Amino acid sequence: MLMPATETVANLGALGSPATIYSVMALLWFLAGRMTGHLRLDPASSSVRKAMCVLLTAVTLSYIGVSGRVASGAEIQAADRALILCLVSCGLVAVASGGITDRNRLDTLLRRLVVFGTIVALMGITEFFTGFRVTEHIVLPGLQTNIMPGAGDRGGHLRAQGTTTQPLEFGAVIAVHLPFALQQAGDPARRGPGWRNTVRRLAPVTIMIISLPMTVSRTAIIGLVVTMAILMPSWPKERRRPAYVMALFGAVGIRVLVPGLMGTILVLFSSASGNNDNSTQARTKDYAGVAPYIKERPWFGRGPATFIPSLYRYTDNYYLLALVEIGVVGVAAVLIVYFTGIRAGRLGRRLSVDPAQRDLGQCFAAAFAVMLVISATFDTLSFPMLSGLFFLLLGCSGAYLGIARNEAARRLSGG
Numbered sequence: 506m507l508m509p510a511t512e513t514v515a516n517l518g519a520l521g522s523p524a525t526i527y528s529v530m531a532l533l534w535f536l537a538g539r540m541t542g543h544l545r546l547d548p549a550s551s552s553v554r555k556a557m558c559v560l561l562t563a564v565t566l567s568y569i570g571v572s573g574r575v576a577s578g579a580e581i582q583a584a585d586r587a588l589i590l591c592l593v594s595c596g597l598v599a600v601a602s603g604g605i606t607d608r609n610r611l612d613t614l615l616r617r618l619v620v621f622g623t624i625v626a627l628m629g630i631t632e633f634f635t636g637f638r639v640t641e642h643i644v645l646p647g648l649q650t651n652i653m654p655g656a657g658d659r660g661g662h663l664r665a666q667g668t669t670t671q672p673l674e675f676g677a678v679i680a681v682h683l684p685f686a687l688q689q690a691g692d693p694a695r696r697g698p699g700w701r702n703t704v705r706r707l708a709p710v711t712i713m714i715i716s717l718p719m720t721v722s723r724t725a726i727i728g729l730v731v732t733m734a735i736l737m738p739s740w741p742k743e744r745r746r747p748a749y750v751m752a753l754f755g756a757v758g759i760r761v762l763v764p765g766l767m768g769t770i771l772v773l774f775s776s777a778s779g780n781n782d783n784s785t786q787a788r789t790k791d792y793a794g795v796a797p798y799i800k801e802r803p804w805f806g807r808g809p810a811t812f813i814p815s816l817y818r819y820t821d822n823y824y825l826l827a828l829v830e831i832g833v834v835g836v837a838a839v840l841i842v843y844f845t846g847i848r849a850g851r852l853g854r855r856l857s858v859d860p861a862q863r864d865l866g867q868c869f870a871a872a873f874a875v876m877l878v879i880s881a882t883f884d885t886l887s888f889p890m891l892s893g894l895f896f897l898l899l900g901c902s903g904a905y906l907g908i909a910r911n912e913a914a915r916r917l918s919g920g
Contacts, residue, residue, distance in 0.1 A: 506621035509640040509668045510890040512648040519586055519651060524893045525593060532596025535603070546603045550907025553602050553899050556845035557595045563838035564591045564809050567831040571808035580811040587809035594896040601900025602907065608862070611904055615685050615865075618897075622682035623709040626716035629665030629675055633719040636663050665719040674888040676720040679713050680728025680875050681894060684736060684868035686710045691744055692861045724882045728875045735871035739864070794818055798829050806832035810887075823880040826887065839886075842899065846873035849902040853909035858916075862909070869902040 514521035538544025546554070568588045571581065605611050628639050664672035686709040689695060695706055717725040733752075737745055795818070798807060812820070812829045820826040827836045847870045854866025876885060876895060886892045 506618075506625055506890070507668060508645065508648075509643055510670050510674070510888075511640070511650050512643075512645060513651040514647060515649045519889075520589060521651070522889055523648075524889065525590070528593045528597045528893065531600045532593055535596050535600045544603060546599075547606070547907045547911070549910035550602045550903040552845055552849060552906065553598055553903030554595075556842045557598045557896075557899075560835075560838040560842050561591055561595050563805075563831055563835040564588060567805045567807075567809050567835055570802065570805045571811065574802075574807070576808065576811065577816065579813060579816065580808065583810040583813060584808045587811075590892075591809070594892070597893070597896045598900040598903070601897055602903030605901065605904035606908070608908055611901060611908065614901065616689060619682060619686045619689055619709050622679065622686070623712050625667040625669070625675070626679050626682075626713045628667040629679075629716045629719055630712065632667070633663055633665045633716075638666070640666070640668055664721050665716055669890050670888055672720040672722055673724050673883045674891050676717055676722050676725025677728060677875075677879055677883075677885060677888075677891050678894060679716055680725060680732060680879070681872045681891070681898070683710070683713050683717075683729070683732050684871040684875075685865075686713055687732075687736060688861070688864045688868045691740070691864065694861060724879050727882065728879055731875045731878050732871050735874050736867060739867045792825070795820060795825060795829050802832060804832045804834055806830045806835055809835075819884075821883050823883065823885045823887070826884050839880075840877075843873055843877045843880075846870075846899050846902045847877070849906040853902075853906040856906075856909040856913040865905065866909070869898070869905060872898055873902070 508523050510522065510524075512522070513519065514523075514526065519525075535544065539546075565588065568584050571584050576584075605614065632638055666672050666675050667678075669675040669678055690706045690710045692706075696702065714729070717729050733748075737748060740748070795812075798812070798817075801807075806828070807830055809830050812826060820829070824836055824839075827839055831838075850866045850869030850871075850873070852866075853869070854863045857863045857866060879885060886895065
């Protein structure tokens with residue numbers, strides 16, 4: 506979270522990001538633990554691992570299909586890299602779902618995740634107001650820029666980016682963090698006397714919500730709306746009412762502090778329904794532009810990560826991109842992974858009796874619902890930080906469900 510996602514280890518390319526290297530180490534730890542018998546996988550948390558096996562199978566079949574057509578060297582390298590990254594992601598999900606076996610460890614990880622997400626959001630706010638790109642001045646020994654940063658400004662406003670590769674990824678990363686920040690802010694166990702305790706609980710939520718409009722993108726606002734639509738109905742009245750008031754004051758505050766920002770965002774949404782928005786028109790043209798490629802290989806696609814923008818075109822829609830690259834079977838596998846995460850959160854919520862843990866289950870459902878929706882607005886899992894965060898949370902949702910199932914079993918047995 507704190508290292509720029511654009512930086513990788515020299516000569517390793519996209520596979521050389523510190524996060525990817527850490528995930529490889531986690532995969533090796535997992536394999537060593539399984540081979541020596543020190544790591545036992547709880548069947549109660551197996552649903553997310555099974556979903557990842559489905560995704561890996563779909564990606565592998567698509568990868569094999571690359572050999573059945575004439576592909577450029579760049580496409581073959583991209584397919585190799587995509588298969589390796591999918592395998593590494595499987596390891597990350599397995600480690601998180603199998604290695605986290607009690608509530609305290611899961612809560613500790615999620616608290617740290619919220620802290621780091623808050624720091625990234627704060628970087629974005631700093632960039633928006635000062636024009637100072639923090640990541641451009643971070644020089645880490647042994648790393649070099651592998652991904653060029655995304656767009657800079659829109660409507661006269663510098664778009665927040667933080668340590669992500671571009672504003673769209675920034676908005677998605679913060680939107681996925683937000684449910685867990687809200688859960689921790691409302692956790693009765695974390696409440697206490699004194700203003701410091703109040704700031705500790707509410708500051709992450711406030712910073713994240715403020716940072717989302719500063720991406721000046723529809724994706725960030727859609728993520729915020731989906732999060733609140735999933736979470737707020739599950740809250741008691743005494744918690745919902747202050748949320749309505751805070752939302753009203755927040756909108757007014759942004760309008761006062763940043764004149765023109767709310768208007769720019771409203772124009773983005775209003776123009777999306779007409780013919781005056783270049784972004785919307787480009788997305789609409791994508792459907793006709795990729796149709797021949799889909800028709801050519803409908804079931805398993807052209808190969809994972811082979812639809813390279815410099816050779817073909819951008820899609821700005823992950824489902825459309827997945828349909829081209831890994832076909833109908835691959836899109837179905839991606840949807841299985843998304844809905845498995847939502848199901849793990851909802852089922853774990855029903856099995857839990859503690860209010861804070863029930864809220865946590867709803868948060869997992871909200872985070873994956875955000876991914877489900879915004880994947881139609883940009884290439885979600887093609888971005889390094891967002892995809893890494895997603896698979897980490899998928900593993901955590903499996904751990905959450907496994908813990909909830911075991912606790913429910915102990916209650917039934919009287920243990």
